[in-house]
Amino acid sequence: MIIAAVLALYALFGVVALPRLLARGGWADRAPRLGIAMWHAACASVLTSAVLAVLVAAIPASVVGHGLADLFEACAALLSDATAVSPAGVLIALSSAGLVAGRLAYCAAAVLLKARRERREHSAMLGLLGRHDSTLGAVVLDHTEPIAYCLPGEGRTVITTGALRSLPPEEVAAVLAHEQAHLHGRHHLVVAVGEILCRAFPRVPLFQRARSEIARLIELQADDVAARRHARIHIASALVRLATGRVPAFSLGMGGENALTRVRRMLGPEIPLNRHERLTTVAAVGLLIAGPVALALTPGVSAFLTHHCHDLLAL
Amino acid sequence: MLRGLGDLESVVMDRMWSYRRPASVRDVLEDLRQERQIAYTTVMTVMDNLHKKGLLRREQVSRAYLYEATASKEAYTAELMRSTLANGGNRAATLVHFLERLTPEEAEALEAALQVYPPRGRSS
Numbered sequence: 001m002i003i004a005a006v007l008a009l010y011a012l013f014g015v016v017a018l019p020r021l022l023a024r025g026g027w028a029d030r031a032p033r034l035g036i037a038m039w040h041a042a043c044a045s046v047l048t049s050a051v052l053a054v055l056v057a058a059i060p061a062s063v064v065g066h067g068l069a070d071l072f073e074a075c076a077a078l079l080s081d082a083t084a085v086s087p088a089g090v091l092i093a094l095s096s097a098g099l100v101a102g103r104l105a106y107c108a109a110a111v112l113l114k115a116r117r118e119r120r121e122h123s124a125m126l127g128l129l130g131r132h133d134s135t136l137g138a139v140v141l142d143h144t145e146p147i148a149y150c151l152p153g154e155g156r157t158v159i160t161t162g163a164l165r166s167l168p169p170e171e172v173a174a175v176l177a178h179e180q181a182h183l184h185g186r187h188h189l190v191v192a193v194g195e196i197l198c199r200a201f202p203r204v205p206l207f208q209r210a211r212s213e214i215a216r217l218i219e220l221q222a223d224d225v226a227a228r229r230h231a232r233i234h235i236a237s238a239l240v241r242l243a244t245g246r247v248p249a250f251s252l253g254m255g256g257e258n259a260l261t262r263v264r265r266m267l268g269p270e271i272p273l274n275r276h277e278r279l280t281t282v283a284a285v286g287l288l289i290a291g292p293v294a295l296a297l298t299p300g301v302s303a304f305l306t307h308h309c310h311d312l313l314a315l
Numbered sequence: 316m317l318r319g320l321g322d323l324e325s326v327v328m329d330r331m332w333s334y335r336r337p338a339s340v341r342d343v344l345e346d347l348r349q350e351r352q353i354a355y356t357t358v359m360t361v362m363d364n365l366h367k368k369g370l371l372r373r374e375q376v377s378r379a380y381l382y383e384a385t386a387s388k389e390a391y392t393a394e395l396m397r398s399t400l401a402n403g404g405n406r407a408a409t410l411v412h413f414l415e416r417l418t419p420e421e422a423e424a425l426e427a428a429l430q431v432y433p434p435r436g437r438s439s
Contacts, residue, residue, distance in 0.1 A: 128391070
């Protein structure tokens, strides 16, 4: 019961405090890929501990202790004849775990299918409105505003004539490399995680922060990939031109902070995490994921050990 | 050269947009026949599809339909861009960047950041 309480408390703590803890220090801007992994791990960690808290509270350690075979047997017996074997608690626990999984699966399907439908419609319109430029490897749209984006899944990179006019060729190449990085890295699936969690469990601070941070970090990540082949100054300069060339009425109110971060980042040299920082971060990701599971298994494992190894212990 | 219906739709729409006046299937057919072999029924089917999709509107004049683009190409493009940018919320669909709204001060700060960048590094 103590374990269940600890897991539940941790889940509550994580939902509120993890967003602030993880955003501290700005280390993620230097290693966006790890930063994204950390946010994913934090979400998974909180979700699993919430589910495990219920499971641990309802399923006695002795059941786990008798070995996994017995556990499965108990589950099977429960499913075939729920009244005979187990307390209602187990049923509630299993069904609430099932509900969480089901809700996640449903929302994942909804978000991904909707996105795919939108992309297909968008792609069909691009077929009518744009022309493919094989030298650029992108669809060119006649439009005065400088815009560049990509359509994942359809594998299309789109750039407007406005952008082509306002950017010199080397900056166009840098922008397209950024978009290609999104496509090759399947970044739409990475950001979809945040969308799905927010849709499945709205108004959870951790998930909301994770969604916006992942969306932000994925841009930094694509900048980094583009910077492997293109001069950082070209990426920075393209960013400035694309960000400042927008007709104000057309833009969304998101604040220019992100653009400024990206430009400053590209103007300075790359400062990767040092060995120590990197190890700490990777360990933290591991701990976030494995911690709750390990904790939940502790009573089961110790019961298992006492059950099967008492001969050894007796020696 | 065989092309899919999707490609033909694009060709027909381009013609319709370039006319800037209503045209019948026959008009489009004759125009297209200057470049390729194509059957009347094919063009008719394509234009009927475009009408169903709402890209062309038509009215019956005597025995034939006269077709016209519902909106200009520019208007469609502007609408596509508007919906794409508005879709910034659904980032799983399109990854659009640089959609931040900049205040004049932020724009200035960006330009300034570029200006102070040491010129010797610019070639690197």
